[in-house]
Amino acid sequence: MSGAGLAVLSPREGEFLLEIGFGTGSGLAALARAAGPRGRVLGVDPSCGMMRRARRRVARTGHAGRVDFIIGDARRLPLAEGRLDGVFMSFTLELFPTDAIPRVLAECRRVLRPGGRLAVVAMSRAGNAGPYARWYRRLHNLLPGIFDCEPIMARRALEQAGFRIERSQAGKVWRLPVEIILGCKGESALDGQVPAGYAGTS
Numbered sequence: 001m002s003g004a005g006l007a008v009l010s011p012r013e014g015e016f017l018l019e020i021g022f023g024t025g026s027g028l029a030a031l032a033r034a035a036g037p038r039g040r041v042l043g044v045d046p047s048c049g050m051m052r053r054a055r056r057r058v059a060r061t062g063h064a065g066r067v068d069f070i071i072g073d074a075r076r077l078p079l080a081e082g083r084l085d086g087v088f089m090s091f092t093l094e095l096f097p098t099d100a101i102p103r104v105l106a107e108c109r110r111v112l113r114p115g116g117r118l119a120v121v122a123m124s125r126a127g128n129a130g131p132y133a134r135w136y137r138r139l140h141n142l143l144p145g146i147f148d149c150e151p152i153m154a155r156r157a158l159e160q161a162g163f164r165i166e167r168s169q170a171g172k173v174w175r176l177p178v179e180i181i182l183g184c185k186g187e188s189a190l191d192g193q194v195p196a197g198y199a200g201t202s
């Protein structure tokens with residue numbers, strides 16, 4: 001499913017790209033391969049353990065020189081404004097508390113250049129999610145430490161953050177609904193602001 005998200009982002013040679021929540025590093029390795037020797041890739045994740053695993057994976061693929069790892073939080077990206085061509089986030093946005101999602105997406109907008117792309121893969125509760133999704137949500141409410149994702153309305157969250165939606169796909173992982181969304185940073189009245197709310201709870 002992350003592969004489908006990378007395909008939607010369609011990273012190009014020479015681009016400056018960021019993955020938020022890189023986990024074990026398979027996304028970073030794919031981004032580095034696509035960006036090529038003239039490109040540059042950054043990864044932000046708060047976990048030192050994940051960083052060690054991702055570093056080893058990126059090194060094994062021979063792209064170590066193109067990837068920089070940052071221990072950090074997506075709510076406060078330690079990056080300059082308007083520089084990135086693309087941001088990738090796979091199974092990470094739905095880990096944030098609902099009220100933090102606008103802040104994370106505003107940070108993505110801030111660091112992207114005008115016309116830059118954001119690809120999000122996220123567990124979804126858009127539409128009629130079905131019985132497995134209802135069971136998952138019950139488990140999440142009972143055992144949030146284990147079932148730690150709160151499925152979200154990803155497309156709606158990106159729209160509310162001021163992204164223009166370029167593509168929107170539905171998929172499934174372990175029978176649970178997933179959204180794969182590509183947003184583009186156009187000119188927007190929201191530039192430089194965090195939207196007041198995220199209506200994903202309605």
Ligand SMILES: C[S@@+](CC[C@H](N)C(=O)[O-])C[C@H]1O[C@@H](n2cnc3c(N)ncnc32)[C@H](O)[C@@H]1O
Pocket residue numbers: 002020021022023024027044045046047050072073074075089090091092095
């Ligand atoms: C479920 S894993 C997804 C890993 C990978 N993107 C994938 O699709 O396999 C979520 C990742 O988000 C990271 N994460 C958790 N909180 C974060 C935060 N505040 N900012 C950035 N990344 C975060 C976790 O450390 C973890 O690596």
